[in-house]
Amino acid sequence: MKAVRIRGYGNEPAIDDIAMPEPTEGEVLMQVQAAALNPLDIQLQAGYLSDWFPLAFPFTLGTDFAGVVKRIGYGVTAFDEGDAIIARPNPSRGGGFAEYASVPAAACVRLPTPLTPDEGACIPTAGGTAWFALIDSANLKTGETVLIHAGAGGVGTFAIQFAKAAGARVLATASGDGVAFTRELGADRVIDYRSEDFAALDEPVDVVLDLIGGDTQARSFGLLRQGGRLVSTVSPPDAEKARSKGVSASMFALDLSGDRLAELVNAVVENRIRVVIDRKVALTDFRDAWVRQQSGHARAKTVLIP
Ligand SMILES: NC(=O)c1ccc[n+]([C@@H]2O[C@H](COP(=O)([O-])OP(=O)(O)OC[C@H]3O[C@@H](n4cnc5c(N)ncnc54)[C@H](OP(=O)(O)O)[C@@H]3O)[C@@H](O)[C@H]2O)c1
Structure with a gap:
């Protein structure tokens, strides 16, 4: 074979x-x-x-x-x-x-x-990161605002939909054709990160899902409301910076052991995630x-x- x-x-x-x-x-x-x-x-x-x-x-x-x-x-x-x-x-x-x-x-x-098998194969890592990072780690709640970096990527496309299904207002970063694509998936507001400064956003956010790390992560802290949460899938956030801003920040590592894969697949079906x-x-x-x-x-x- x-x-x-x-x-x-x-x-x-x-x-x-x-x-x-x-x-x-x-x-x-x-x-x-x-x-x-x-x-x-x-x-x-x-x-x-x-x-x-x-x-x-x-x-x-x-x-x-x-x-x-x-x-x-x-x-x-x-x-x-x-x-x-x-x-x-x-x-x-x-x-x-x-x-x-x-x-x-x-x-x-x-x-x-x-x-379909094609769809099923796409779910575990990308869908699991979106679901468990937003719902477990960031504890995203109805009525909150979340900023999802890299909205057009594998994790981002799931995250936008899970966040909308949870009743959140969704802001996302993307570029080029990713802007329209991300909007079509349900993002309420999309910032083209190549031509606009996302850090200059005029609305505070409760949660940042950082799928990029580095400077993008560092500059996201300023957007968080007091008590907000930043979850990164890429690099461990600066704990001192989080403390000084009155927010929490954590690094997410996907664990799909036990019944978590079944929980995830159910979440995709129940929330009608595309x-x-x-x-x-x-x-x-x-x-x-x-x-x-x-x-x-x-x-x-x-x-x-x-
Ligand atoms: N810790 C964990 O357990 C875990 C689990 C899963 C994934 N991850 C990590 O999470 C990250 C995202 O995963 P993924 O599967 O979504 O990756 P992906 O599908 O490769 O993401 C690609 C997307 O990132 C966008 N992008 C690139 N630079 C950007 C920037 N500066 N600002 C905004 N968007 C940008 C691209 O948009 P443009 O083409 O428009 O630039 C593209 O649509 C990866 O680094 C991955 O390794 C970690």
Whole structure:
């Protein structure tokens, strides 16, 4: 079968022909129908996350994928052959950019009827970060105002919709065609970060979802109301700065263990969140999509189809 693999940190991903994996105890063998690209894949490949998610080489990339159960390993009772599922194993395990993947059953949930495999594959990392960062970490409430940086990206497209569903007023940053796109997703006000200074906004915000870090994060503090919350997915905020401004600020790290993947998928369905797929690419043509994801300027989600 075909798989996109790397042979070491920083090694260029390549298509390899390898043996089909075997499901061991507690695992299911999935025929992968769709796998989503995330900045996480780029960071794993580059070795930036090796302290948290060490990789064994050769490593098959792909943390978020969906497909059909082909075989079940010993002890699996939650799924049967033929079930449509979404998988999000520990990032150290990867395996999704391939025609087949063997995955712990505990890292899978059923694909709900209204969703296609393409949509299901896009949900775990991007949707999970949006949902848990906004709802758990930032505790966003009805009637509050949230500023979402990078509204046109993978996390941002989910975050705008979750925030609207929670009854918040949504401000977002984007640029170029991302401005109209972000507005169409429901943002009440969009700031083109290339031509306008978001830090000069004339309305205070209760929550900042920082998907950019650096200067963008630092300049966001000034927009927060007293008691406001900044949550960053990128870099740990300055605790002293937060204290001096009377706000809270935290770094978010996605944890999709236990029942959290199921909670997330339910939240997507119940809140009628649109999974926005910018492009679908054959697995064997992954290279351009990889470079685009690496650029930091992708739109919404890109899906690889084995
Ligand atoms: N800590 C965690 O657990 C966790 C989990 C998930 C994601 N993350 C991180 O969160 C970040 C966002 O993830 P993602 O999946 O949404 O990434 P993404 O899809 O690659 O985001 C791309 C978007 O960022 C926008 N962008 C780039 N620079 C910008 C700026 N200065 N201001 C506003 N928008 C800007 C781009 O818009 P333009 O093309 O218009 O510039 C593009 O639409 C990544 O750094 C990712 O690694 C962390």
